[in-house]
Amino acid sequence: QKEVEQNSGPLSVPEGAIASLNCTYSDRVSQSFFWYRQYSGKSPELIMSIYSNGDKEDGRFTAQLNKASQYVSLLIRDSQPSDSATYLCAVNIRKTSYDKVIFGPGTSLSVIP
Amino acid sequence: DTAVSQTPKYLVTQMGNDKSIKCEQNLGHDTMYWYKQDSKKFLKIMFSYNNKELIINETVPNRFSPKSPDKAHLNLHINSLELGDSAVYFCASGLAERETQYFGPGTRLLVL
Numbered sequence: 001q002k003e004v005e006q007n008s009g010p011l012s013v014p015e016g017a018i019a020s021l022n023c024t025y026s027d028r029v030s031q032s033f034f035w036y037r038q039y040s041g042k043s044p045e046l047i048m049s050i051y052s053n054g055d056k057e058d059g060r061f062t063a064q065l066n067k068a069s070q071y072v073s074l075l076i077r078d079s080q081p082s083d084s085a086t087y088l089c090a091v092n093i094r095k096t097s098y099d100k101v102i103f104g105p106g107t108s109l110s111v112i113p
Numbered sequence: 114d115t116a117v118s119q120t121p122k123y124l125v126t127q128m129g130n131d132k133s134i135k136c137e138q139n140l141g142h143d144t145m146y147w148y149k150q151d152s153k154k155f156l157k158i159m160f161s162y163n164n165k166e167l168i169i170n171e172t173v174p175n176r177f178s179p180k181s182p183d184k185a186h187l188n189l190h191i192n193s194l195e196l197g198d199s200a201v202y203f204c205a206s207g208l209a210e211r212e213t214q215y216f217g218p219g220t221r222l223l224v225l
Contacts, residue, residue, distance in 0.1 A: 031211060042218075043203055086154060
């Protein structure tokens, strides 16, 4: 099992709809979870970080974490064409003497006007 | 001021050459990273440093050698470049290993 998995997509949603992006991870003791957005030809930028079970909302974005089921999701409400990008899930994996953040393969989102 | 900067932005070179990529961050972070993003867009960690000390060294060929002269700089030197080294290389920094990372603009390397 890969350490961090995501549906590669592409995921297409109409403008104004809710986009739902999912991520699962293998390390049960992972503590930190991140969603990054990467536009084509640009560098990843942080959208949300979440550390506790439950929901965390920031504007149109909601991150959901369920440690028991080892998944983290990102909901984008009222999707806009400017949300079209690749979304990278990143999870902190605890190694013997250090932490390492592992990125998933990314989900490509396309918001259709 | 750019938080994390990389130079050069583009690098086109011949197989067998040696090249370096420089990275600087002005965020005061202790941790810096090098990532490789291949044509399939998979972002894979290569190295991480904490306060000039090497923490993570993934299974990267010995031809790749990072150097951190101080905690604000992390350079990457690549010897004997191969076709498979063509990718985008991102530098990033963070407060600590499990915290948010801030990425540089990337260096697009093309080996001919």
